[in-house]
Structure formats: C-alpha cells, structure tokens
Amino acid sequence: MNVLRTAISILVVAISSTAAAQQYKMKWAHATPVEETQHLGALKFAALVKERTNGGIEVTVYPGSQLGNDAQVINLLRGGTIDFVSSGSSNFNGILPQTAVLELPFLFQSSGHAYKVLDGKIGQSLLDELGKSNIKGLAYFENGWRVFTNNRRPVATPDDIKGLKVRTTPNPYHLLAFQRLGTNPSPLPISELYSALETKAFDAQEHPLPVLWSAKFYEVQKYVTLTNHAYSPVIAIMGKLKFDSMPANYQKIIVDSAREAAGYQRQLNAQNEAKIIEGLKKAGVQIIERPDMTPFRTIVSQPVRTQFSAKNGPELINAIEAEK
Numbered sequence: 001m002n003v004l005r006t007a008i009s010i011l012v013v014a015i016s017s018t019a020a021a022q023q024y025k026m027k028w029a030h031a032t033p034v035e036e037t038q039h040l041g042a043l044k045f046a047a048l049v050k051e052r053t054n055g056g057i058e059v060t061v062y063p064g065s066q067l068g069n070d071a072q073v074i075n076l077l078r079g080g081t082i083d084f085v086s087s088g089s090s091n092f093n094g095i096l097p098q099t100a101v102l103e104l105p106f107l108f109q110s111s112g113h114a115y116k117v118l119d120g121k122i123g124q125s126l127l128d129e130l131g132k133s134n135i136k137g138l139a140y141f142e143n144g145w146r147v148f149t150n151n152r153r154p155v156a157t158p159d160d161i162k163g164l165k166v167r168t169t170p171n172p173y174h175l176l177a178f179q180r181l182g183t184n185p186s187p188l189p190i191s192e193l194y195s196a197l198e199t200k201a202f203d204a205q206e207h208p209l210p211v212l213w214s215a216k217f218y219e220v221q222k223y224v225t226l227t228n229h230a231y232s233p234v235i236a237i238m239g240k241l242k243f244d245s246m247p248a249n250y251q252k253i254i255v256d257s258a259r260e261a262a263g264y265q266r267q268l269n270a271q272n273e274a275k276i277i278e279g280l281k282k283a284g285v286q287i288i289e290r291p292d293m294t295p296f297r298t299i300v301s302q303p304v305r306t307q308f309s310a311k312n313g314p315e316l317i318n319a320i321e322a323e324k
Contacts, residue, residue, distance in 0.1 A: 024246070027059070029073040031087065031190050033063060033064055033214045035214040041141050041264060046058075049257045065190070071091060074095075088232060090171035100308065106297045106301045107321075108230075117320050123140060134240045139236045139262040145208055147208065148227045156292075165186070166183045168206060176307060177303075180299050186202075190215065218283050224280060224287045
C-alpha cells in the first residue's frame with residue numbers, strides 16, 4: 001500500500017510539474033508592414049510576456065496581412081486559430097457598433113484627450129463588451145491622427161476635395177463624412193491599397209502618418225494635407241476562450257504587457273512624426289501642414305454625431321466630450 005501511495009504521489013507531482021511548465025506557443029497577426037510601429041509594439045509585447053513567464057508564453061508576430069486581412073484574422077481569432085490580433089477600431093464596428101465612436105471625425109481634441117478616454121472607464125467598457133463576441137480586449141495601440149493624401153491636387157479647402165475617389169475605413173461615419181465633403185468614398189483592405197492607388201482606381205486615401213510612411217503610399221500620392229480629422233485607435237485583442245483557459249498569473253501578465261506595449265508604441269509614433277514629415281518632403285511630396293479645418297468641421301461634425309446618436313444614443317459622445 002505504501003508503495004502504491006508513493007507511486008501515486010510521484011505521478012501527481014509529475015503531472016503538476018508538467019502543467020506548471022506548460023508552454024504556450026501563440027500567434028499575433030496584424031496588417032501593417034514590419035517598419036510600422038504597430039509591428040514594433042507587437043514585438044515588444046512578445047518580448048515582455050516571454051520574459052515575465054520565463055518562456056512560458058512565446059508569441060510569433062505575423063505582419064503585413066500574412067495570415068489574412070483585418071476582417072479575416074479577427075474571425076480566425078474568434079474561431080481559435082489565431083491567438084492575438086491588433087487591428088484598427090473600425091474593423092470592429094460590425095461586431096460592436098459602439099466602437100465606431102472612437103474614430104468619429106473631430107471628436108477627440110488631442111492625443112491626451114484620446115488616451116484619457118481609451119485608458120479609462122469608457123475604453124474599458126468597450127473592451128468588456130467585446131467579450132460577448134469571444135474577444136478579450138487587451139489594450140489600445142494606435143494608428144494615430146488621420147491625414148489626407150491624393151494624387152490629383154493640393155487640398156486646403158472643402159472645394160479642393162470634391163469629386164475625388166477616396167479609400168476610407170469601413171466606419172460608416174467616415175463614409176458619411178467624405179460623402180458630405182463631395183467625394184466618392186469606399187473602403188478597401190489596406191493590403192490592396194497601394195496597388196489601387198498606383199493604378200488610379202482611387203485618387204486619395206486617409207491614414208495616419210506612420211502608416212502612410214511604412215506602407216510607402218507616398219510613392220503613389222503627390223499631395224499630403226495634415227488634416228488630423230480623426231484619431232485612429234488600434235485594438236489589441238485575444239481569443240477569450242484561450243484567455244479564460246490560462247492560469248490567472250498568465251492572464252495578468254498578458255493584460256499588463258499589452259498595456260505597456262501600447263504605451264511604448266504610442267511613444268514611438270510621437271517621436272517619429274517630425275522625421276516622417278521631413279522624409280515625405282525629401283521624397284518630393286507636397287505637404288500642407290496647417291490647413292484651416294474649420295470649414296471641414298462645419299460640414300462634417302454635426303451630421304456624423306447626429307447619425308451615430310440616432311443609432312447608438314448620445315451617451316458615449318457626451319461621456320467622451322466630458323473627458324476633455
């Protein structure tokens with residue numbers, strides 16, 4: 001009997017040791033090039049979780065839509081094939097319509113205002129709501145402030161933008177905003193955008209400077225206007241079933257590391273902005289750095305807020321404005 005007890009004890013210890021030593025090999029997918037700060041932020045996350053779990057979690061990052069475009073990798077994550085995804089908040093609008101508020105034109109007044117909202121109760125409430133769709137919201141990275149580019153003419157006034165075919169995000173309020181400005185807007189996956197601009201299937205597009213630079217859209221766009229017409233967050237997520245199945249200490253490490261990596265990535269964007277503008281000038285791009293956005297705001301702001309409030313209520317917009 002003692003021999004049997006000893007054998008059972010050894011077996012229990014062995015099983016426990018194996019469970020404790022379990023190694024998670026995981027995948028993180030995103031759509032941007034390796035030079036872009038979103039990729040560097042994902043690599044930072046991978047390094048942090050590997051260090052803090054003593055190698056218990058190893059994350060391989062797949063950039064440039066290697067595993068699929070934004071919509072595809074989000075679906076793969078929900079199905080359990082991919083573990084982590086970072087993607088622009090507009091790509092979550094079909095899952096959680098309220099996320100569209102995060103990119104409403106002219107809503108955020110500054111980066112500080114955006115961070116206060118995203119890192120506080122409002123941002124967390126949206127991450128929590130994603131849980132109903134098998135998504136564990138981790139943190140908010142960023143694309144940054146969206147600027148307008150085109151290959152037809154300098155854009156300084158609303159009249160200059162009329163008639164252009166513009167690639168926008170799938171956010172319905174971005175589409176409405178550019179319709180109000182007299183353009184022909186349409187969404188398109190970022191992985192297809194360079195070719196669409198090169199072949200002139202689109203005249204124009206709007207992305208933050210880091211994406212414009214890393215994706216080399218300036219090679220096929222002659223004019224850049226620093227409109228900063230909308231702030232563009234990126235949501236870092238994990239499959240909720242996988243997250244819930246992990247030890248509590250690993251869960252905390254994942255969330256804390258994602259938030260730290262998000263702060264790191266935002267700092268990179270802030271540091272790189274002046275360098276990118278200088279690089280665009282050296283590449284021969286004509287830049288309008290300080291456009292008067294008042295007439296654009298007059299045309300766009302109230303219609304998009306009215307339409308969002310009609311569908312989702314005014315509470316989110318009011319709460320965000322109260323955080324100024």
